[in-house]
Amino acid sequence: MTTDTAAQDSLPPRLTRLTFHGPLSEARAARLVRRLAATNPANVLDIGCGWGELMLRLLDAVPQARGVGVDLNAEDLERGRRAAEARGLAGRVEFAEESAAGTGRGPADVVLCLGAGQALSDDLVTALRELRRLVADGGRVLLGEGYWQRTPTDTELAGMWPGASAADHHDLAGLVDLAVQAGFRPEWTETTSLEEWEEFESGYQADKEVWLATNPRHPLASATRETLDTHRTAWLTYRGILGYAYLTLVPTTH
Template sequence: MTETDLPPRLGSLTFHGPLSETRATRMIERLAASEPATVLDIGCGWGELLMRVLEAAPGATGVGLDINAEDLARGRVLAEERGLADRVEFVEESARGTTRGPVDAILCLGSSQALCDPELPHDPAAALRELRPLVRPGGRVVLGEGFWERTPTDEELAGMWPGAHSGDHLPLAGLVDLAIHAGFRPAWIETASREEWEEFESAYRHDTELWLAAHPDHPLAAETRDRVDRQRSAWLAGYRTVLGIAYLTLVPVG
């Protein structure tokens, strides 16, 4: 079996989350207006948003942290293709307890768990406390974090990820309060739309679904089909219309 026999991974995604081109552009424009010189992307994946920030802020340099070597390799290739290899570094390391700050701007979209104790339940308050000393006075943090659009029912929770419960997330107001208590002011509050969610969820599985249709008898087909079907079911029968993603642009106080 060769590498080309394997199902593709995330090739149809631009960003690793429910984020549209339009929202990303506005977010980057606001971030670039603060004229950051240094940018840190926590849980960067292949660093698409990080590289766009560097393109919008030509004097800036950036570091992307992630523990997925495949995503980081993809980011390095993209950086070479876009002439950014001398301005961005992709590093395979944990973000918890990182000493790579303080910096002028931080991206942490859907990755705050990287700042938390893996032995404990995910705690956005702890992640915000970790973020606060990593950003310089006058800097910006763009945080992408889950929240409950409404309280999930027991049936919806049963359809989500294993062990899902109502304490896994806060409502939006509670999440913003945590940011304020951690020493930030919320300069901009926005949330992913239904269309952004559907684009992300479909693109997340698109290439693999095509592969499964073309290779129904492949040795890895049954395993891959079970995984993809579980993922899709968790969305459609579980967190669709219930789980939201907030994009908070935060400014440190004092």
């Protein structure tokens, strides 16, 4: 074992417990893929793709389709490339390390934007307009976006992410209304279950929690502990308050 390999092996593992980088069950993923595959897309664009698991499943379901995933995280993109190679999809998909802001990658028949609206714009209205620009007429956008299940109190907001504000999200009705105003009709509106949230958030932490328990004196232990404790406090605070919606959106004809 080389010194570099030994150093890498000593680091806390990253997100190996997660299939999807978001609260998404296998059953819901299968339904989403079936619904999108039924439109027979020729091309798929995945904004903020991470390792692009849902895109790869859609490409597997639609043999004529090609896909492009755009993200800035090189490690996630490489994970996606390895998965594509293992599934025989490498010739039909590109994982591009680049910003999605102002991208010229569209229009695509299916655009996936799963928890990645900020990759297009920090403003949700602008991000939705960008998604309308990026999807072909007759295509579909699958948007994954957070929403408030109820308005959080000031005390609850203080326990969430830094600078959390009630203005950070809309309620579900407001979110769908914004999509309509941006040039879409909602074909399907669905929200994650508490079980999906817990599976995601626990999986997000699990690798590092186990590593920390067995490496408490590692030079990275203190920083890892602080990160884990801060995130755990946040998600256990927004548990049952912050929801997550999957909107299958049909663009209105210009």
